[in-house]
Amino acid sequence: MNFYFAPMEGITGYIYRRAYHSCFYPMDKYFTPFIAPKQDKTLNSKEKNDILPEHNEGMRVVPQILTNRAEDFIRTAEKLREFGYQEVNLNLGCPSATVVSKKKGSGFLGEREALDRFLENLFENLSMDISIKTRLGMDEPEEFYRLLEIFNKYPLKELIIHPRVQADYYRNSPDRKVFADALKISRNSVVYNGDIFSEGDYEQFTASFPETGAVMLGRGILANPGLPGRLCGKKPPSKQEIKQFLDRLVQDYREVLSGERDVLFRMKELWFYLGFLFTNPEKYVKKIKKAQRLCDYEEAVRTLFREQELAENGAFRPSV
Numbered sequence: 001m002n003f004y005f006a007p008m009e010g011i012t013g014y015i016y017r018r019a020y021h022s023c024f025y026p027m028d029k030y031f032t033p034f035i036a037p038k039q040d041k042t043l044n045s046k047e048k049n050d051i052l053p054e055h056n057e058g059m060r061v062v063p064q065i066l067t068n069r070a071e072d073f074i075r076t077a078e079k080l081r082e083f084g085y086q087e088v089n090l091n092l093g094c095p096s097a098t099v100v101s102k103k104k105g106s107g108f109l110g111e112r113e114a115l116d117r118f119l120e121n122l123f124e125n126l127s128m129d130i131s132i133k134t135r136l137g138m139d140e141p142e143e144f145y146r147l148l149e150i151f152n153k154y155p156l157k158e159l160i161i162h163p164r165v166q167a168d169y170y171r172n173s174p175d176r177k178v179f180a181d182a183l184k185i186s187r188n189s190v191v192y193n194g195d196i197f198s199e200g201d202y203e204q205f206t207a208s209f210p211e212t213g214a215v216m217l218g219r220g221i222l223a224n225p226g227l228p229g230r231l232c233g234k235k236p237p238s239k240q241e242i243k244q245f246l247d248r249l250v251q252d253y254r255e256v257l258s259g260e261r262d263v264l265f266r267m268k269e270l271w272f273y274l275g276f277l278f279t280n281p282e283k284y285v286k287k288i289k290k291a292q293r294l295c296d297y298e299e300a301v302r303t304l305f306r307e308q309e310l311a312e313n314g315a316f317r318p319s320v
């Protein structure tokens with residue numbers, strides 16, 4: 001099985017990726033959070049920093065692009081090729097209202113004719129590997145059968161499926177029935193993504209779909225960076241290893257962000273997920289989230305690590 005790191009805007013930029021890669025189980029591919037090209041513009045400095053080869057050493061990184069304009073996709077992909085990238089990924093999954101209202105991300109899935117023309121244009125004019133990360137549709141999982149007819153017309157590098165529809169956001173469960181059909185119908189190789197948060201989830205998945213060659217993991221890693229290693233039979237990281245990883249993140253963010261408040265914001269966002277790694281962490285996580293200064297944050301984290309044990313099954317549990 002190949003393991004891919006899911007793109008997560010605001011979290012899995014190069015600082016996080018690099019720290020993860022050097023501390024935990026190396027993933028086969030890392031997808032960048034989406035680049036959203038502006039008309040006639042190239043990469044902004046945040047986007048450029050994220051994909052610079054010297055910021056991504058030793059990792060196989062696939063940049064992701066979010067657009068519904070073929071010329072913007074092609075221009076951005078060609079720019080990325082100048083930095084040495086061979087593969088780019090199209091975002092057809094983002095469910096956020098602002099993106100969907102512009103018919104981008106999963107909003108593009110409701111525009112089948114335009115999507116078909118867009119892909120035709122890409123495959124005629126861009127000689128790079130193109131993969132797609134998609135949801136099943138806008139409202140109904142059954143929309144995916146029509147979408148598959150379109151995807152089957154093109155030689156995609158991979159089709160990564162998060163089997164929810166846009167209207168689900170992250171509610172409800174991934175639709176494994178439609179995913180099973182997609183495995184049979186797709187001419188392109190299929191990657192699974194969605195709600196693999198524990199060894200049990202993974203075992204259940206591989207028992208149902210032994211023919212799947214790759215899975216993409218997202219929130220499960222944010223909650224437990226030792227998860228991919230566990231799925232490959234490695235022992236779980238120690239408390240000390242997790243703490244070293246978090247300390248490194250603080251240090252690396254400090255070097256690139258303009259002030260302590262930004263570093264604090266980044267780290268607090270991670271603690272939305274990381275609490276699941278501990279037994280009864282509520283009181284401590286509350287303190288972390290209330291910290292106003294980086295030193296208060298660091299003190300709260302130190303106390304948590306001193307006083308709390310790692311949970312046996314530190315798996316993310318969605319609250320919706």
Ligand SMILES: Cc1cc2nc3c(=O)[nH]c(=O)nc-3n(C[C@H](O)[C@H](O)[C@H](O)COP(=O)(O)O)c2cc1C
Nearest residue numbers: 006007008009033034091162194195196217218219
């Ligand atoms: C905070 C956050 C940011 C995300 N940003 C992106 C993104 O930039 N591009 C994308 O394709 N998916 C994005 N996603 C979706 C994830 O890549 C993934 O498809 C989703 O979390 C389901 O996988 P999981 O259950 O393993 O987390 C994001 C998800 C989260 C929670």
